[in-house]
Amino acid sequence: MTxxxxxxxxxxxxxxxxxxSVIPAIHQTSTYRQSAVGEFVGDYDYARSANPTRxxxxxxxxxxxxxRAVAFSSGLAAAHALLVHVAxxxxxxxxxxxxYGGTFxxxxxxxxxxxxxxxxxxxxxxxxxxxAIVPATKIVWVETPTNPLLNVVDVRGxxxxxxxxxxxxxxVVDNTFATPVNQRPLELGADAVVxxxxxxxxxxxxxxxGAVIARDDALYEGMRFVQNAVGxxxxxxxxxxxHRGLRTLPLRMKAHAESAAAVAEFLRAxxxxxxxxxxxxxxxxxxxxxxxxGIAQRTRLFTLAESLGGxxxxxxxxxxxxxxxxxxxxxxxxxxxxxxxxGIEAPADLVxxxxxxxG
Ligand SMILES: *Cc1c(COP(=O)(O)O)cnc(C)c1O
Numbered sequence: 241m242t243x244x245x246x247x248x249x250x251x252x253x254x255x256x257x258x259x260x261s262v263i264p265a266i267h268q269t270s271t272y273r274q275s276a277v278g279e280f281v282g283d284y285d286y287a288r289s290a291n292p293t294r295x296x297x298x299x300x301x302x303x304x305x306x307x308r309a310v311a312f313s314s315g316l317a318a319a320h321a322l323l324v325h326v327a328x329x330x331x332x333x334x335x336x337x338x339x340y341g342g343t344f345x346x347x348x349x350x351x352x353x354x355x356x357x358x359x360x361x362x363x364x365x366x367x368x369x370x371x372a373i374v375p376a377t378k379i380v381w382v383e384t385p386t387n388p389l390l391n392v393v394d395v396r397g398x399x400x401x402x403x404x405x406x407x408x409x410x411x412v413v414d415n416t417f418a419t420p421v422n423q424r425p426l427e428l429g430a431d432a433v434v435x436x437x438x439x440x441x442x443x444x445x446x447x448x449x450g451a452v453i454a455r456d457d458a459l460y461e462g463m464r465f466v467q468n469a470v471g472x473x474x475x476x477x478x479x480x481x482x483h484r485g486l487r488t489l490p491l492r493m494k495a496h497a498e499s500a501a502a503v504a505e506f507l508r509a510x511x512x513x514x515x516x517x518x519x520x521x522x523x524x525x526x527x528x529x530x531x532x533x534g535i536a537q538r539t540r541l542f543t544l545a546e547s548l549g550g551x552x553x554x555x556x557x558x559x560x561x562x563x564x565x566x567x568x569x570x571x572x573x574x575x576x577x578x579x580x581x582x583g584i585e586a587p588a589d590l591v592x593x594x595x596x597x598x599g
Contacts, residue, residue, distance in 0.1 A: 244304070244421065245490045252300030252483060266480045267292045289468050293476040297483040298451075301441075304486065305415070305433050305453040306426045310463035311479060315416065315436025316342050317472035318450030322432060323347070323379070324470075325462040326410060329355030332376040333409075334369065336393070337362045337570055338386045340414065340436075341558075345565035360570045363393045370401045373409060382430070383414040384423070388526055388558040388579045390517040399429035410459075416440070416549075421493040422521040431455050439549030440522070443485040443492055446550075449474045492551065495584035496523030499553070502587035503580060503594065510598060515577075523582040524548060529598070532557050532576045538597035541589060548581035553590055555580055 241247075256264045269291075272284045283290045294311050301309035312318040323346070327333060335347060337360040347358050361372040363382060373380065380402050384393035395413060402411050413425035416436045425433050435441055437449035454460040467473060474482070504518035507527050515528045529535060535555075536544050542555035546562050556562060559575045566572050582590060 247303060248421075248489050249487050251303040251486060252296045252298070254296075264292070264296060266476050268476045287476075288471055288473055291473075291476055291479070293483075294474060294479040297474075297479040297486075300483055300486050301435070301437075301451050301453055304420045304489075306420075306424055307433065307453040307455050308457065308460035309451050309453040310460065310467050311437070311474050311482075312450040312452070312467060313472045313474050313478075314448050315414075315434065315438060315450035316346055317470075318434050318436075318452045319343055319346060319414075320350075321463055321466040321470065321472065322412060322434065322452055323351055323356070325459075325466050327351070327356050327378045330357070330376060331355075331378045332357045332359070332374055333379040333381055334358070334372045334377055335360050335381050336383050336386055338389045338391060338573065339381075339383045339566075340387045340416075341563040341565040343381070343383070343414070344569070348569070349565070362391075363398060364391050366394065366397045366401055369398060370404070373402065373405045375407065377405070377409040380409050380411050381414070382411060382425075383417075385417045385519045385522070385524065387417060387524075388563065388573055388577060390417075390519050390524055390526055392519050395423070395425050395428040395430055403429075417522055417524055419489060419493055419522070421490050426453065426455050432459060437482045437485075438547065440493065440496075441485055441489065442482045442549070443489065444481070444550055445547065445552065447478045447481040447485075449478050449482050492584060493522065496582055497521050499523060499582035499584065499587045499590055500525050500580075502591055503582050506591045506594060510595075512598070523580075525580040525582060526558075527578055527580075528574060528576045529578060530576055531598075532578045533560070535578060535594075535597045538599075539593050540596075541585060541593040542580060542597075548579075550581070551584045553581060553583035553585060553593075 298309040359372045410431040433453040435451045507516045518525045542553045
């Protein structure tokens with residue numbers, strides 16, 4: 241098999257059969273002409289159900305994660321599709337004790353209204369994880385590295401503990417922070433991968449999207465059913481943008497990691513800065529500082545903004561910005577935590593910007 245870097249360039253791309261354009265056309269259409277009643281090409285009868293531009297993206301995502309992909313209008317729409325397909329009233333899910341605030345809000349504020357129960361657990365402690373799995377547990381939801389504390393979870397260990405439980409819950413990994421460049425959960429035994437393609441996969445802060453990549457056909461069919469029934473589909477142009485992002489993903493992830501390594505090294509040597517976290521790959525770095533808010537407002541290259549994973553660097557204070565929905569819960573984050581998404585600018589410029597802002 242060709243290397244990941246090569247596959248990222250070619251995945252899901254077939255030259256257009258009509259004109260031979262190397263990059264296929266964006267099928268910006270809501271419907272398709274039928275040659276006779278009920279006769280249409282493939283499954284292309286209506287664009288909520290199927291669209292060639294979206295299908296090309298799904299082929300690419302499936303190839304890169306090693307499963308079958310279904311694209312959604314956002315990362316949370318993808319998470320929602322998995323939850324509603326797998327869990328029923330009275331069922332239970334295990335969530336990480338530090339996770340993306342929006343995923344927590346979806347379960348805590350929406351799904352609990354339909355009778356879903358959950359337990360938060362520190363998944364770096366596999367014994368605690370095993371103890372949190374009960375007979376009603378349908379999903380062990382893993383996020384690694386976690387957002388915003390960047391803890392790394394042993395996916396193989398989680399899979400082993402889930403398999404030992406009876407009945408065994410599905411292991412779902414939110415792979416948004418690692419990307420398939422650094423971690424392919426299906427190869428580690430997970431049942432499904434979730435992405436916010438808004439972040440590294442799109443990579444240019446110009447699109448919101450999500451995906452589920454399933455190991456087996458039944459789960460894939462279930463995702464397709466929810467995608468069509470709920471209507472949480474990405475538009476053709478958004479699908480095109482994410483697909484274009486995938487082609488440079490390995491290059492970008494390398495540059496993100498170089499930036500993050502330089503930034504983490506600088507921060508570790510800076511007085512007043514504590515608890516510097518960088519998992520050793522990807523561009524996410526977090527640290528604590530008494531003047532967290534002041535620093536976030538003084539950087540010039542790092543833009544003060546939510547989100548992450550774009551080519552430009554971003555800075556934020558999770559407790560006040562992205563993680564308000566976990567405030568007061570066991571998933572709460574420290575108020576003096578700063579989260580950086582290190583972009584692909586020159587690492588020395590990023591360090592200089594932080595040095596000036598920290599003062
Ligand atoms: C942003 C994010 C999500 C949600 O994705 P959206 O595209 O914003 O809906 C889920 N998980 C993680 C880890 C994220 O960073």
